[in-house]
Amino acid sequence: MENSRRHFLKSTCALVAGVSVYPLSRDQANADTGIRINNLKYAMLHDETKCIGCNACVEACREVNHVPEGVTRLSIEQSGPYGKYPNQYYHFSRHSCQHCEDAPCVNVCPTGAAFIDKENGIVSVNADKCVGCQYCILACPYDVRFINPVTKAADKCDFCRETNLKQDKQPACVEACPTKALVFGNLKDPESELVMLLKANPTQRTKLDLGTRPKLFRITAKQGEIIL
């Protein structure tokens, strides 16, 4: 116990410089004491310092998850240009479902169509149960849900739960990203690239004050950092 507490203190200190401190070590402490509830909790990281705004992620998602034109599960929001010609640059940030641990969309859904997969923490939609009342769309503070014009059900990013994950592949957007700006992984696996990056970098999540506990992390771009 002493040991894990020291470990906890150590890794917390390492993160003090960071903008947000995600309690990764708590899960490790759980593992030490043998209280393993489940050991899969998916999350994603968008490294904005690497993103070039190419939208390959958006196109790959559309193709793999059969997202019709006119709607999308993710978008790359562009701001800029900053700086003076010819040394201008832009910022890009990913807009998509945050896979909230306390998800307002799930809480308001009257039919149980919006649900959290207990196995892995993915927030998903059961299209067969969805009646299209759109409560979830209103409730989502991140404005990422939409009605799929083909299925007529609420839709959004599900970390490719029905497609690539079933085939043991990385999510389509992650696979497609040419600069490796997107990293998907298991928050409970301390060896995962995701957790390593979260420990090594200051990261941010949006609207933390709402208590939704979102799981989309971002490494924010500093001025002029996109040099690729």
Add this chain to the structure above:
Amino acid sequence: MSRNNWLLMLSVGVLSFALMSQGANSADSTEQINNDSCMKCHKRNGAMQGHHAQEQLKMSCSSCHGEQGNHPKKPNDLMVFSVENDMTIDTKNGVCLKCHSPKKIAQAEWTHNVHAQKVSCTSCHKLHPESDPIMGLGAKDSSNVCRNCHTVQR
């Protein structure tokens, strides 16, 4: 034949004549630049058919490639925009920027801004073919253009 029918035929005739002469016009519009004295030797390079060949723009080969000077002797000052050429990006792009202001091209496509001094215009744009292959690419194809250069090793 009733008078109405006659009028109809006349207008069809006039219309088709107008269309034909317009067709002939557009076929002719690149004639001037392709009769450029350069073409006496450079026929094998194919014709200049792109947007810049329009007669109205009054451009010649030398508008972009520079005056003949010493050519075909070497060395000469002609500008060749191929990848193997050792012209600097700034020199190459300076030719396009004579007419295309950075502000305007940025409005048309944001990627112009970020590549201003890093990539030459001709890396993406082809001026000689009838249509520039980079123009009007769909979302997926334009992402692929980015990926051609920006892919990191996994």
